[in-house]
Amino acid sequence: MKHRSLLLKVLSALLVFGAWEIAGRIPVSYAFPTFIESMTALARMTFDGSIFVAYAETLKPLITGVAISTVLGIGFGLWIGLSTRFEWLFSPIFIVMQAAPLAALIPLLVMVYGIGLTSKVFVVCIMSMPVIVLSTSSAVRNTPASMKEMAKSFLAKDRHILLKIIIPAASPVIFSGLRLGVSAGFIGAILAELKITPTGVGDIISYSRSIADYPSMYAAIFSIILLAVLFLNLLEKTENILFKGNDRGYVSD
Amino acid sequence: MVMSQTESAFADAQSLEQDIAVSVQGVSKNYGAVEALKNMSLDFPRGQLTSLLGPSGCGKTTLLKIIAGLLKSDTGKIIVNGKPVTGPGPNRAFVFQDFALLPWASVMRNVAFGLELRGVAKSEREDKAAKYINDVGLAGFEGAYPHELSGGMRQRVGLARALSVDANVLLLDEPFSAVDEQTRRKFQEDLLALVANENKTFIFVTHSIEEAVYCSDQIALLLPRPSRVHEIIRPNINRAIGVESIRRAPEYLDIVDQIWASLRAYVE
Secondary structure, X not given: OHHHHHHHHHHHHHHHHHHHHHHHHOOOOOOOOOHHHHHHHHHHHHHOOHHHHHHHHHHHHHHHHHHHHHHHHHHHHHHHHHOHHHHHHHHHHHHHHHHOOHHHHHHHHHHHHOOOHHHHHHHHHHHHHHHHHHHHHHHHHOOOHHHHHHXXXXXXXXXXHHHHHHHHHHHHHHHHHHHHHHHHXXXXXXXXXXXXXXXXXXXXXXXXXXXXXXHHHHHHHHHXXXXXXXXXXXXXXXHHHHOOOXXXXXXXX | OOOOHHHHHHHHHHHHHOOEEEEEEEEEEEEOOEEEEEEEEEEEEOOOEXXXXXXXXXXXXXXXXXXXXXXXXXXXXXXXXXXEOOOOOOOEEEEOOOOOOOOOOOHHHHHOHHHHHOOOOHHHHHHHHHHHHHXXXXXXXXXXXXXXXXXXXXXXXXXXXXXXXXXXXXXXXXXXXXXXXXXXXXXXXXXXXXXXXXXXXXXXXXXXXXXXXXXXXXXXXXXXXXXXXXXXXXXXXXXXXXXXXXXXXXXXXXXXXXXXXXXXXXXX
């Protein structure tokens, strides 16, 4: 069974890459390289080390932003989920943040915080925090009432209910919020490098486009997608280790 | 009641002498305009199983949750072992209709959860939990997760959790209603053994007349709109004839019929 799912994954990758290769050879557009050309460019950047230099730059706002969003996002989410008054106060901010057209706000951020790291971290946070906050708060609010009642009847104190019932019960939804938030953070990091100052991977993308080195541009895009996928898998593994049994379904279903 | 006058007089006298573990005194509870309970008074003798029986909407579960301290009554008070109830306490343990197990915790941790919340050390609480897991017939399933168990086994976990905190009053809220008929019969037999061996007071909410007559030392028949105690019935079935024969005993059948006669007018 496990063997078969691996086979299907490989098959699906082959299909996508094959279609890419064929589309590049037709070619659908002058600016669309083949899969093999793009991979060659990626290998070249890997061996001359330029891709690592670029990532060292890109990961700074990305990791800072995602870390801030995770900690603050889950904190705010728990608070909003537990207190109705707090929800009235803060929930609208995150809903607006989520709905706001970020690209249009970037000039404002640059005016206030300049073109340095701060603005880029802000872009990552604005992209990733709302979904983490909103999914955490709704998960907390939907904790099964009978479990809380059970804990109360067995003399649980408020902190027990939070730590032993609410957080574990909410963790699957919190983690799915984290997955969405982290992917949005990746988008934010690249967006910031394309819109604020071209550094890191964003620099490779915009520079190679300007000199019509399309294979390098697509190689950079491919690498960031690959990194995002790997990171999301890592997150899923963490979840399974931290909350064993949560992937096993709910009893009261 | 289908008892002779001397018999019923004897039953009344007996209940007066008995030690009362839980006493409900003039309890009322409203949900908005709906009267869930109105001036309810009821005594639960120590060491016995009392059923709260009645049609749906008669406030059985509400009364049980008020006794547990999970709900506050509007008026009246609950006395458990001579002390008024102000909230959940160590002398009462609850068995839930929907089991209320933690899906992310093993059977062992679920059973020991009550002790965990009381701050009992891990090795000690697991020793105790292992004993009760064994008592309810789940030995070998300590490491299993709730979703791997059948409905009946899940409720055994719920029961073991309630037993392990060693409360002297057990509150059971329709514990067998989500369990299939065959498992349910086995459960009822086990419950009788538990009442006989554990020296605890059991308060048992059910909507099954047969179940109530089979298991109970005393049945409080509740009627709705407004909720009130209609009648206290003491089945007095001789359990010595064996768990298999109770369902064929004439007293059993008579009381079942009698209760149905009282209730049928209230069933839509």
